[in-house]
Amino acid sequence: xxLARQNNIIAIKSxxxxxxxxxxxxxxxxxxxxxxxxxxxxxxxxxxELKEAREELLAWNNEQDARVSDAILPQGVRSLxxxxxxxxxxxxxxxxxxxxxxxxDPMKEIDLEILYDQIRMLLxxxxxxxxxxxxxxxxxxxxxPDALRVIHRFAKLQVAGRNIRLKFDIVTxxxxxxxxxxxxxxxxNCHVTVSLDGPPxxxxxxxxxxxxxxxxxxxxEGLANLVxxxxxxxxxxxxxxxxxxxxxxxxxxxxxxxMALDSIRFDFAVGEGDGEASAKYVxxxxxxxxMAFDLGGEGELRRLSMFDQYFRVLDAKKRIRNHCxxxxxxxxxxxxxxxxxxxxxxxxxxxxxxxxTSINQEALKEYADPLVEQHSCQTCWVRNLCGGGCMxxxxxxxxxxxKKDSEFCTRTRSxxxxxxxxxxxxxxxxxxxxxxxxx
Amino acid sequence: MQKQDTKPTTESEVKxxxxxxxxxATGTEQKxxxxxxxxxxxxxx
Numbered sequence: 149x150x151l152a153r154q155n156n157i158i159a160i161k162s163x164x165x166x167x168x169x170x171x172x173x174x175x176x177x178x179x180x181x182x183x184x185x186x187x188x189x190x191x192x193x194x195x196x197e198l199k200e201a202r203e204e205l206l207a208w209n210n211e212q213d214a215r216v217s218d219a220i221l222p223q224g225v226r227s228l229x230x231x232x233x234x235x236x237x238x239x240x241x242x243x244x245x246x247x248x249x250x251x252x253d254p255m256k257e258i259d260l261e262i263l264y265d266q267i268r269m270l271l272x273x274x275x276x277x278x279x280x281x282x283x284x285x286x287x288x289x290x291x292x293p294d295a296l297r298v299i300h301r302f303a304k305l306q307v308a309g310r311n312i313r314l315k316f317d318i319v320t321x322x323x324x325x326x327x328x329x330x331x332x333x334x335x336x337n338c339h340v341t342v343s344l345d346g347p348p349x350x351x352x353x354x355x356x357x358x359x360x361x362x363x364x365x366x367x368x369e370g371l372a373n374l375v376x377x378x379x380x381x382x383x384x385x386x387x388x389x390x391x392x393x394x395x396x397x398x399x400x401x402x403x404x405x406x407m408a409l410d411s412i413r414f415d416f417a418v419g420e421g422d423g424e425a426s427a428k429y430v431x432x433x434x435x436x437x438x439m440a441f442d443l444g445g446e447g448e449l450r451r452l453s454m455f456d457q458y459f460r461v462l463d464a465k466k467r468i469r470n471h472c473x474x475x476x477x478x479x480x481x482x483x484x485x486x487x488x489x490x491x492x493x494x495x496x497x498x499x500x501x502x503x504x505t506s507i508n509q510e511a512l513k514e515y516a517d518p519l520v521e522q523h524s525c526q527t528c529w530v531r532n533l534c535g536g537g538c539m540x541x542x543x544x545x546x547x548x549x550x551k552k553d554s555e556f557c558t559r560t561r562s563x564x565x566x567x568x569x570x571x572x573x574x575x576x577x578x579x580x581x582x583x584x585x586x587x
Numbered sequence: 588m589q590k591q592d593t594k595p596t597t598e599s600e601v602k603x604x605x606x607x608x609x610x611x612a613t614g615t616e617q618k619x620x621x622x623x624x625x626x627x628x629x630x631x632x
């Protein structure tokens with residue numbers, strides 16, 4: 149894939165020679181002909197056709213599309229992630245939760261008294277007609293299923309009689325999803341993500357039990373129990389982590405593809421010197437995007453969550469100004485009631501923004517501005533799809549939340565370019581209403 | 588300074604650039620919204 153740029157316009161040339169265009173400010177995708185591609189390179193004596201293409205490019209570049217606007221985040225906290233337990237029955241090789249799910253402070257169940265006060269306070273501030281999302285994390289949250297049950301019930305009681313929609317998510321390793329626990333999650337209409345990195349020969353190495361044994365068989369058993377209640381779950385997804393330990397995205401996709409999943413989420417675990425792994429990850433994702441599209445068109449491609457997200461943004465015509473809502477619409481609470489803006493800052497004293505019902509508004513001011521501004525993304529062509537990048541990744545790689553990790557940016561630009569290529573492929577119709585061949 | 592064209596150019600007016608108008612694809616409207624997964628809070632939340 150080759151890229152060329154002229155101000156707002158990015159041209160993407162696929163390996164098969166098709167040229168797509170993207171207007172970075174207007175979030176618009178177009179098919180370009182070869183003359184436009186040529187017109188993006190300097191030419192001392194351009195032909196009349198080349199001049200015409202340059203004029204078209206200039207006109208498109210200067211367009212102001214009134215249908216496109218900035219995505220506006222709601223005022224106040226609308227999402228709380230909860231460390232239900234700070235213990236885990238697995239010991240994943242890349243665990244960023246203290247290496248063992250404890251964040252250095254093992255606790256088998258969250259302090260419910262503190263949490264209830266926090267939930268009461270946060271839901272009180274949600275206006276009628278608003279939404280609020282709870283995400284159960286850990287450690288492994290299903291080590292404390294009774295806590296999930298009572299938290300769900302308590303939250304529902306708080307909004308009884310008010311027009312507030314609650315959503316419950318959980319990220320679990322799947323090994324403890326017994327039929328009983330699957331039924332619990334179904335009763336909550338929970339959106340479930342099971343962490344699974346790929347086929348057993350991979351997953352057993354990266355996600356072993358504390359005793360060093362493979363966990364895949366139990367996780368697959370848990371997934372089967374979830375599939376059995378899938379019609380009553382909000383959604384069912386698998387999340388896979390790649391990184392220096394593993395980059396075979398294609399093998400994982402082939403393993404997960406036949407499963408009855410609504411979504412497949414691929415993440416990259418950052419680390420020092422991860423440039424080579426990052427490039428392999430991107431290459432694998434690109435192959436997987438083509439495989440998925442060939443297999444089932446846009447629907448199958450959009451089971452890959454990142455591509456679904458890009459399609460959503462392009463369709464909605466809303467410029468994403470924040471990669472996430474950390475510190476704006478989102479907070480995280482650990483098992484002792486301490487608040488941070490992100491789960492990956494749990495246990496880091498400097499990152500604490502409150503405890504119990506006391507929130508340090510002064511500390512949250514640091515998070516108030518849009519991340520695309522805080523991270524100086526104004527000249528990056530993917531800024532309105534990326535939203536400024538991840539503060540945790542930045543801190544891990546550069547030492548500062550607001551100093552960008554160049555590998556992250558390179559990776560994101562490559563994946564977005566692939567997403568735009570597939571968007572054009574999925575949506576472009578010829579004059580006769582037939583989808584064009586773009587690869 | 589370039590003239591600002593406030594009207595999106597239509598396909599009939601151009602030869603080299605064929606813009607794709609937003610058109611939600613059939614069959615994807617009911618797809619569940621996936622906004623949370625392991626390790627990260629997704630874009631835009």
